[in-house]
Amino acid sequence: MSGFQAPRGMRDLFGADAAAAAKVESAAYAAAEAAGYQRIVLPIAEESALFERGIGGSTDVVSKELYRLAPHSEESTPLSLRPEATAGILRAYIQHGMRSAPQPVRLVTVAPFFRHDRPQKGRYRQFTTFDIEAIGDAGPGIDIEVIELGASFLVALGLRDIEVHFNSVGCATCRPAYAAALTAHFAPIEGELGEVDRIRLRENPLRLLDSKDPAAVRRAESAPALPGYLCAGCAAHAAAVRQVLAAIGVTLIDAPRLVRGLDYYTRSAWEYLLPGEQGQQGAIGGGGRYDGLAELIGGSATPAIGFAIGIDRAVHALQDRGITIGEVVPPSVVVCGIDEGSLAARIGLASTLRTAGISARADVSTRKIGKQLEGAARDAAVAVIIIEPDGRLSLRIMADGKQADPADEASVLRAVAALLKR
RNA sequence: GUGGCCAUCGUUCAAUGGUUAGGACCGUGGUUUGUGGAGCCGCAGAUGAGGGUUCAAUUCCCUCUGGCCACCCCA
Numbered sequence: 001m002s003g004f005q006a007p008r009g010m011r012d013l014f015g016a017d018a019a020a021a022a023k024v025e026s027a028a029y030a031a032a033e034a035a036g037y038q039r040i041v042l043p044i045a046e047e048s049a050l051f052e053r054g055i056g057g058s059t060d061v062v063s064k065e066l067y068r069l070a071p072h073s074e075e076s077t078p079l080s081l082r083p084e085a086t087a088g089i090l091r092a093y094i095q096h097g098m099r100s101a102p103q104p105v106r107l108v109t110v111a112p113f114f115r116h117d118r119p120q121k122g123r124y125r126q127f128t129t130f131d132i133e134a135i136g137d138a139g140p141g142i143d144i145e146v147i148e149l150g151a152s153f154l155v156a157l158g159l160r161d162i163e164v165h166f167n168s169v170g171c172a173t174c175r176p177a178y179a180a181a182l183t184a185h186f187a188p189i190e191g192e193l194g195e196v197d198r199i200r201l202r203e204n205p206l207r208l209l210d211s212k213d214p215a216a217v218r219r220a221e222s223a224p225a226l227p228g229y230l231c232a233g234c235a236a237h238a239a240a241v242r243q244v245l246a247a248i249g250v251t252l253i254d255a256p257r258l259v260r261g262l263d264y265y266t267r268s269a270w271e272y273l274l275p276g277e278q279g280q281q282g283a284i285g286g287g288g289r290y291d292g293l294a295e296l297i298g299g300s301a302t303p304a305i306g307f308a309i310g311i312d313r314a315v316h317a318l319q320d321r322g323i324t325i326g327e328v329v330p331p332s333v334v335v336c337g338i339d340e341g342s343l344a345a346r347i348g349l350a351s352t353l354r355t356a357g358i359s360a361r362a363d364v365s366t367r368k369i370g371k372q373l374e375g376a377a378r379d380a381a382v383a384v385i386i387i388e389p390d391g392r393l394s395l396r397i398m399a400d401g402k403q404a405d406p407a408d409e410a411s412v413l414r415a416v417a418a419l420l421k422r
Numbered sequence: 423g424u425g426g427c428c429a430u431c432g433u434u435c436a437a438u439g440g441u442u443a444g445g446a447c448c449g450u451g452g453u454u455u456g457u458g459g460a461g462c463c464g465c466a467g468a469u470g471a472g473g474g475u476u477c478a479a480u481u482c483c484c485u486c487u488g489g490c491c492a493c494c495c496c497a
Contacts, residue, residue, distance in 0.1 A: 005470080008488065060495055064423065084497085113497080118423070121490065122497080129497050271496095285497065310497035338456055371451090373458040386457080398458075 009117070009125030016327060020315045021128070023326030024157065025110045028130035028311070031153045032108035035145070037132060040107045042088045045069060048080040054087035054264060054297045058203060065115040081114035085131040086264075086290065086306055087297065093135050094299035103136030104304075110311065122313045130285075133306035135294075140240040143268045143289060143305055147241070148250050150285060150307045154272055157314060158323040162284070164245075165255035166270045168238035169206070170230050172292060175266075178229035179205050185223050189215060209257035225256050237267055264290040272309065274317055284317060285309030332420060333360040334376035337387040340366050345387050349409070356413065358420060383419055385412060395419075 006012055013021055029039065048068060055062050067081035082088055089107055092098075098105045110130045119125060132149060134142045147164060154162045170178060182205040190198060192215040200207040209220050230238065245252055258269055265288035272285040287307025294302035318325050333353055335346045346362035353360035363372040369386065376384045377398060386394040392406035395415050404415065 003470095005488065060423090065495080115496080116423095117495070119489080120492095123495085124497090127497060283496065308497055313497060336457090367451095369456050370458070375458085377458040380459090384458085389456090394457095396457080401458075403457080 007125070009119035009123075011124060011126075017315070019326035019328050020318065020324075021311055021326075024311050024314050024318075025128070025130070027157060028110050028153065028309070029108065031149065031156070032106075032130075032132055035106070035149055037106040037108040037134075040089060040092060040109050042082070042085070042092060042109065042111070044112070045079040045081050046088050046091065048078040050087050050091055050297060051080055051083060054090070054293055055084065056264065061115060065117050067114045067116055083113055083115045085109055085111065085113065085129065085308060086133060086293070089131070089133045089306075090135065090290075090293055090299070090302075090304065091297060093302070094294065094297070099136060099300070099302065104134040104142055105136055107133045107135070122310070122316055124312060128311040129308040130311055131306060131308045132287075133304060135304040136302055137305075138291070138303040139268070139289065139305065140237050140244070143237075143241045144244045144248075146287065146305050146307060147245060147252075147268070147270055148248065150272060150287065150309060151250050154284065154309070154314070157318065158321070158325070159274060159284070159314070159317055161275060163273045163275055164250060164252050164270055165258055165273055166242070166252040166268070167226065167255045167258040168230060168234055168267050169259060169265055169269045169288070170226065170234050171266045174229055174231035174234055175206075178224070178226055181224045181229060182206065182208060186216070186219055189219050206259045209259055220257065227256065234267055241268055264293040264296065266291045268305065270307075272307075283310075284313045329359075330379040330381065331359040331361045332382040333358055333385060333416060334372075334379065334381045334383075335360060335362045335385045335387065336369060336372040336376065337363070338369055338389050342387040342389075345391070349385065349387070349393075352409075353413070353416070356417065358416060383416060385416070 033039070048066070051062050051066060057063060061083050066083055069079045069081065071078060089109070093105060093107075108131065110128065112126050112128050114126055116125060117123060130153075132146060134146055147166075151162060151164050169175065183201060186193070186201050186205065186208055190201060193201065197208060197216050208216055209223065227235070227238075242252055252270075255271070258271060267289040269288040270286065271283060274282050274284055276282075285308055287305070289303070289305040291301075291303040293304065294300065315325075333350075335350045335353070337343065337346045343362075343364065347364065350360045350362040363375060365372065365375075367375075373384060373396075381398055383398060384396045386396060386403075388394060388406050390406070393409060393412040394403055394406050395412050396403040397419065407415075
C-alpha cells in the first residue's frame with residue numbers, strides 16, 4: 001500500500017459518493033436555472049490581490065488559508081487558488097460590463113474551492129459549493145428571493161429540518177458605532193480574555209460575539225444588541241426581509257450574534273443550519289449581502305447578495321440520514337457472444353443500441369457465456385443479447401430467464417426498445 | 423494553525439517481540455469446456471513511509487504522511 005496518496009484534505013470521489021455529489025450538483029443547477037440564474041464558469045485561480053482586497057487581508061481565509069501559486073516567472077502576477085466564489089464572480093461582472101445588462105444579474109456556479117485548513121469531516125481543502133449571486137439590486141426583495149431559494153433547495157433535497165438563522169450586520173454607516181459599543185463593553189474584562197479574543201477586541205469586536213471562551217460568552221450575554229444600533233435604512237431593510245419571508249412560510253431564526261467570517265458582508269447575513277449535527281456538519285451553507293465589495297475591487301458601487309451551500313456537507317447530511325440521492329446505474333443491456341470472433345459484432349451492436357438511446361455495454365471478455373451472463377446479472381441488466389455463432393441474435397430477459405429464438409438485428413432492436421419502454 | 427485519538431489485504435474485522443499475519447465480504451478462475459447473482463473447490467491481495475531500540479519489530483520509541491474529534495474557521 002505504499003506509493004502516492006491523495007493530498008491531505010482532498011478526496012477521491014467514486015461510486016455512490018460520486019453519484020450523490022453529481023446528483024446534488026445537478027439539482028442545484030436545476031433549482032437555480034429554474035429561477036432565472038445563469039451559469040458562470042470561472043477560472044480556478046485569480047490574482048491574489050483580488051482576494052486580499054475583496055475578502056480582507058486580515059481574515060483567516062486570506063491570511064492563513066490561501067493557496068498561493070508559486071510565480072511562473074518574474075513578470076507574472078501573483079495568483080492564488082480561489083477560496084470562495086464571490087470575489088471572482090464580481091470581478092467577472094465588472095470586467096464584462098454586466099451592469100449594462102438588466103439588473104440584477106443572476107448567476108450560479110457549482111465549483112471546487114481551496115482553503116489550506118486543517119481537514120476534518122465536512123471540511124476539506126478542496127471542497128465544492130453551490131453559489132448563487134444576484135448583483136445590482138439593493139433589495140430587500142432580492143434578499144428574500146435568494147434566502148428562500150437556498151432554503152427550498154435544501155428542503156427539496158430531503159433536508160426538511162433545515163434552519164435559517166438570520167441577522168443584519170449593518171452597513172458602513174451604522175456598524176462602526178456598534179463596534180465601538182462592543183469594544184467598550186468588553187474592554188473591562190480584557191484581562192480575562194484569551195489571546196485570540198484580545199486581538200478580536202482590537203480588530204473586529206463583532207467576532208467576540210462568536211467566541212467560545214467562557215469569559216467572553218458570559219460577557220456577551222449582556223452585550224448591547226446589534227438591532228439597537230442599526231441605522232434607519234438597515235433596520236427597515238431587515239424588517240422587510242423578515243416580514244415577507246414569514247409571509248411565504250420561511251421561518252427565520254433571529255441570530256443576533258451571527259457574524260459572517262468574511263469582511264465584505266453588509267446588512268442581511270444568514271446561515272443554513274442542520275440542528276443536532278455535530279462539528280462541521282451543522283453549518284451547511286451561508287450567505288450575505290455585500291454592497292461594498294464592488295468598490296473594494298475597483299468597480300463602481302454595486303449592491304449584491306449571494307449564498308454558498310456546501311455540496312460535500314449536503315451529501316454527508318443526506319447520507320447520515322439514510323437518504324439515498326444518487327446511485328450507480330449500470331447499462332440496461334449487455335451484449336454477449338458465444339465465441340471470441342464475435343467481439344466486433346458485440347461492440348458494434350452495443351454502439352448501435354446507444355445510438356438508439358438505449359444504455360448498453362458489450363462483454364468484451366473471452367469468458368464462457370455462463371460467466372458473461374453472471375456478470376450481466378450482477379450489473380442488474382434488464383436484458384442480454386447473445387450473438388450466436390451464425391450471427392443471429394438471441395434476446396434474453398434477465399428477470400424471468402426467458403430467451404427468445406434467434407432473430408435478426410432489426411427485430412431484436414425493436415423487441416429491446418419495447419421491453420425497456422415498459 | 424493548536425491540542426487529542428487513530429493507522430493490518432479494495433472493504434470490514436482478527437492475531438503476534440520469533441517459522442508461511444488469519445477470517446468474512448469484494449475481485450478472479452474452475453465446477454463434466456453454449457446459458458445467470460447460490461453452493462462447492464481454487465487463486466490473488468495488507469502490517470502507510472522513514473529512522474531507532476532489539477539477536478529478532480507488524481507489535482516498543484521517534485519523525486513524517488494520512489484520517490477522525492475538539493478548538494479555530496467556515497462551505
